Amino acid sequence: DTEVTQTPKHLVMGMTNKKSLKCEQHMGHRAMYWYKQKAKKPPELMFVYSYEKLSINESVPSRFSPECPNSSLLNLHLHALQPEDSALYLCASSQGTGTGNTGELFFGEGSRLTVL
């Protein structure tokens, strides 16, 4: 069982909806990540938080808004998404800081997002 928990597992939303994806880890990791994965493609990095501060934003559209309320939680707020944003959204954490030696990533099971 993964030690990174993501909710919801599945989400269907319209283009005008506002929703959030949530991620939680209790391993004391200092870095947390959001990756996006389309079918038969590799995970693509979106955001990195290091010590609860946004350290990397890989030019992600503003309709995706990350938030790190505390060291254990990571949210991804979604607004005015497009159908092409439908994908598996993966949260991960690492002992490394995210901008230094990352070390291994611990992934959650993902949230499968469908935008209608």
Place this chain on the structure above:
Amino acid sequence: SQKIEQNSEALNIQEGKTATLTCNYTNYSPAYLQWYRQDPGRGPVFLLLIRENEKEKRKERLKVTFDTTLKQSLFHITASQPADSATYLCALDSRRNTPLVFGKGTRLSVIA
């Protein structure tokens, strides 16, 4: 341009044989390279990490090699089993000691 290439999209192998997966990269100078396993609809699971100054790493039936001259890593599963069937992803730090960039993966099928 920067590329991470895994030799084939799919690989079929007979149970008991050794599976060898290849990861080649271009225009990167990684400090380390990692291998992950991903089952359908699930998040990747870490398997092995190898650093630039290491030639080989082993864990149970798994072996990884790293050749920074050839810019290549090989991932071996010995005595393969049907339960080893999954997609295997290689990943490296895109700039020195920065978050991981993933290859497309190789879907391994071990046939009984």
